[in-house]
Amino acid sequence: MFRRVILPFLLSLALLAGVSALFAEKQKTDAQTAGEQTVPTVVIDAGHGGEDGGAVSADGTPEKNINLDIALRLRDLLTADGIPVVMTRTEDILLYDRSVDYQGRKKALDLAARKQIAEETPNCLFVSIHMNSYPDARYDGLQVWYSPNNPASKAVADLIQNTAREVLQPDNDRQVKAAGSSIYLLHHLTVPAVLTECGFLSNPAEAAKLAAPDYRQEVAFTLFLAIREACEEIF
Template sequence: MLSFLSYRRIDQIASTLESSQAPKTVVIDAGHGGEDGGASGSSGIPEKEINLSISKDLEQLLTVSGYHVVMTRTSDTSIGDNTLGTIRERKVSDMHERLKILQKQGNCIFISIHQNYFTQSQYNGTQIFYSKNNAESKPLAEDLRAKVMELLQKDNKRQAKPATSSIFLLWEAKVPAVLVECGFLSNAEEETKLKDPVYQKKIAFAIYSGFLDYCSGIRQPS
């Protein structure tokens, strides 16, 4: 993973940390987990596994770059109250526990990692959603989008979209917050990429690079 970091990028990291007003804490949310596998493609690999792998790759990049990283989960578990009687109740509890982790950090940036799925298999490409509760969420999403397109998906024309109430964590977040749907598990070609550890690292690096671009644009007042 560290081989992705060029000397030029390391210089940018140091400059960003020194001069940026952006928060130095990043909360990474690996979507789903435990009994909630999320979506799955034709191969049967559950979304939760891909989410966690990409999240851990992103965590490593941010940590070695000097950021304080908080993960909502680090293993294949639900973090909600598993004694509750129904799957829906346990899922709601899990979402609220993730929100508590986010809120506990105070001044931070929130990045949630997911995979997409649609009934029509021709759709592919990364889609990014942002919270409407903080003005910095949209530029963060746009910088992440731009870098993913530049490095991995030059033909992807999708624009960052504001989150609706169906995306609970972004709907509730007060800090800069985005959700990255890295690709479509319903597209066989993209699913093959998404379950490949090398491609997962490339996605993580693209998100990381976009994050640095975003932070580089927030400067201390002169």
């Protein structure tokens, strides 16, 4: 009698313990998966492209080429570190739909397409890469702009600006700036979004630096360090 009652009871207890352990394990796995999902997908946006060269350095190099080169280097660094990346472009093109009447609105369609890529990327951090230009050739230094529509944007911009000061340009005392309506993407995007003007093509010394692959790798590495820190601390 004792055996007939107790043994099944003990067996069901053991079974319950086993199920509980399995359930706990599953919960842990789910939490880990959820944790992984907080790492953002970095949408790297190489500014300009194709018909739109952007600013031009004294030796005639268009901004679009330097933007894309640094963007590809940044992609490789982030990917090697396990941070997911989406590129708005990997070629020398503007992103407008060739099947519509695009005359006179290539640039508007291009910006809308870039905005759409960011919006369609879940848990996105948008990082646009540009070069600066100014009539006065004296000005130099990396400058970060942030979207005012998401509080994480300024935090990411601060990390990039501060990292640039620490590892790339010790004398750079520029402060991050909130983007106004003149920077279409940052003005309209509601996801965390920053735009880095990596240097002034109008400054001959800085343009010469940016013409060197080693320096472009240093710029990409600076962005990588800041974005990796952002992934750990902000997202």
